[in-house]
Amino acid sequence: xxxxPDKMKGVYLTGFGGFEKLAYHTDxxxxxxxxxxxxxxxxxxxxxxxxxxxxxxxxxxxVESGTNKGGSTGFKDVNQDGSWLGQAxxxxxxxxxxxxxxxxxxxxxxxxxxxxxxxxxxSVQARPSTKKGIECITFGSECDGSFAEYATALDSETFxxxxxxxxxxxxxxxxxxxxxxxxxxRVGVKANDTVFITGASGGVGSALVQLAKVRxxxxxxxxxxxxxxxxxxxxxxxxLHRGDDFVEKLGEMSVDVVLDMVAGESWPQLLKxxxxxxKYGVCGAIGGPIVKFDVRDAYLKDLSLFGTTYQSAExxxxxxxxxxxxxxxxxxxxxxxxxDIVAAQKAFLSKKYIGKIVLNVAHE
Numbered sequence: 001x002x003x004x005p006d007k008m009k010g011v012y013l014t015g016f017g018g019f020e021k022l023a024y025h026t027d028x029x030x031x032x033x034x035x036x037x038x039x040x041x042x043x044x045x046x047x048x049x050x051x052x053x054x055x056x057x058x059x060x061x062x063v064e065s066g067t068n069k070g071g072s073t074g075f076k077d078v079n080q081d082g083s084w085l086g087q088a089x090x091x092x093x094x095x096x097x098x099x100x101x102x103x104x105x106x107x108x109x110x111x112x113x114x115x116x117x118x119x120x121x122x123s124v125q126a127r128p129s130t131k132k133g134i135e136c137i138t139f140g141s142e143c144d145g146s147f148a149e150y151a152t153a154l155d156s157e158t159f160x161x162x163x164x165x166x167x168x169x170x171x172x173x174x175x176x177x178x179x180x181x182x183x184x185x186r187v188g189v190k191a192n193d194t195v196f197i198t199g200a201s202g203g204v205g206s207a208l209v210q211l212a213k214v215r216x217x218x219x220x221x222x223x224x225x226x227x228x229x230x231x232x233x234x235x236x237x238x239x240l241h242r243g244d245d246f247v248e249k250l251g252e253m254s255v256d257v258v259l260d261m262v263a264g265e266s267w268p269q270l271l272k273x274x275x276x277x278x279k280y281g282v283c284g285a286i287g288g289p290i291v292k293f294d295v296r297d298a299y300l301k302d303l304s305l306f307g308t309t310y311q312s313a314e315x316x317x318x319x320x321x322x323x324x325x326x327x328x329x330x331x332x333x334x335x336x337x338x339x340d341i342v343a344a345q346k347a348f349l350s351k352k353y354i355g356k357i358v359l360n361v362a363h364e
Contacts, residue, residue: 002041002104005030010148011341012092016057017074019342023092031144031152033107038114038158040121043167045146045338046098047348047357048175048203049261049286050123054095054141066264066288071349089141097123097139099146099361100170103158110155117160118167120320121146121153123175124311136310139174146171147338149361161320169330170323172203172356177319177328178311179283180207180259184215185315186306187281189257191216196246196255196273198262200236201227201354203331204284208259209235210328220255222246222262230354234331247272253301257281267291274303281306331355 008030012023033039049067053059056070057078063070103117123139139145139153163170189195195212199205200221212219213235221236228239240249246269253275260270260280264287271294274280280303298305322328333353336344338361348357 004039004104004150008149009338010094011338013055013095014092016055016078016089018056018072019345021055021074022341022345024339024341028094028148030150033105033110033152035108036110036155037107037152038103038110038119038155039105039107040099040101040119040151040153040158041104042096042099042101042146042149042151042361044100044171045096045359045361046171046175046203047341047344047359048097049284050097050138050175051095051140052345052349054089064288064290067286068349068351071345093141094144094148094151095140096146096148096151097141097175098171098356099139099151099174100161100167101146101151101361104150106155114155114158114160118163118170119158119160120170120174121151122157122159122311122313122316123178124309125154125157126310126313146361147341147359159316159320162324165323165330167362168335168358168360169332171358172330172332173207173319173323174316176203176356177207177211178316179308180204181211181319181322182311182315183259183281183283183306183308184208184211185312185318186308187257187259187279189215189217189259193217193256194220194254195257195259196220196222196250196270197236198222198258198260198266198270199284199286200231200239202261202286202351203356204261206231206234206331206355207328208261211322212257212259214322214327217257220250224351227354234329242266245269253278259283261285262287263291264288268294268297271297271301271303274301276301277303279304279306281308283308332358334358335360
């Protein structure tokens with residue numbers, strides 16, 4: 001039987017701002033699972049754009065630049081809309097949208113047989129609301145997440161997985177792959193589509209490449225110089241470089257689908273690449289959220305535009321099946337100890353790494 005301590009190690013986010021807002025503690029109270037919840041001993045977590053964006057208040061409508069411009073110091077004039085829901089965030093908050101571990105205790109109403117299961121938590125979760133239909137929250141934003149030795153989560157949002165992968169490898173999946181698979185799901189990528197993917201070397205980008213290939217698509221990925229072989233190695237059929245003239249390289253109306261998490265200055269080219277009846281899907285804007293949009297590019301070509309943050313339970317269950325069947329592989333770029341979270345976020349912001357930055361929580 002696992003002995004659960006009273007205190008744990010973890011990282012508090014103490015407010016919006018720079019790295020100084022990340023406070024590593026060794027005396028955080030271990031949470032107790034409430035009715036309908038489970039307690040997870042976190043083995044590993046991973047760093048995501050949403051963790052950075054929440055820390056620096058990037059979701060505030062006062063911010064119009066890319067994530068990296070405020071990644072180290074945060075942004076000025078971040079109001080109470082600095083969370084991704086546009087609502088006030090409660091501090092201190094234990095962040096961490098990505099995590100994998102083992103259930104060690106359950107609250108009332110949860111089957112005791114769940115104790116001992118290896119699990120992943122759906123990062124973006126549904127909440128019923130009588131006023132708004134379905135609300136979403138993010139694990140590690142509106143509730144405490146995986147940047148600590150223990151975390152609670154709803155039983156219904158905690159998914160068992162049968163895999164030989166390590167916790168560090170499993171931790172790469174929930175946020176980026178969950179978001180990516182939901183986007184692929186919503187857009188309806190199908191066999192023989194030509195799919196253009198921005199930011200193909202990052203966590204979400206590497207996920208999108210693999211998930212589009214699982215569906216039989218041809219994939220063209222955008223990478224930085226020096227990243228070509230790795231991105232081709234996990235499935236891309238062709239690569240272009242960030243800063244290339246995409247229309248010049250590929251021609252107008254040359255792709256069926258664009259999957260984007262960058263936006264920024266190159267955005268107008270993306271709609272020009274799409275064939276008539278093409279589909280544009282977006283799940284991020286790390287290059288900058290404000291773009292020049294000629295509406296004629298959309299309506300004269302009968303384009304469909306999709307945005308996604310939410311991860312449906314169906315698409316998340318499909319993702320788990322892909323992992324268990326070995327159809328997709330984790331892409332771990334580098335591992336850090338949880339106490340080195342600032343170094344881990346600096347590595348993430350450098351954009352020099354292909355895949356996910358992982359935090360070893362169990363090693364603390």
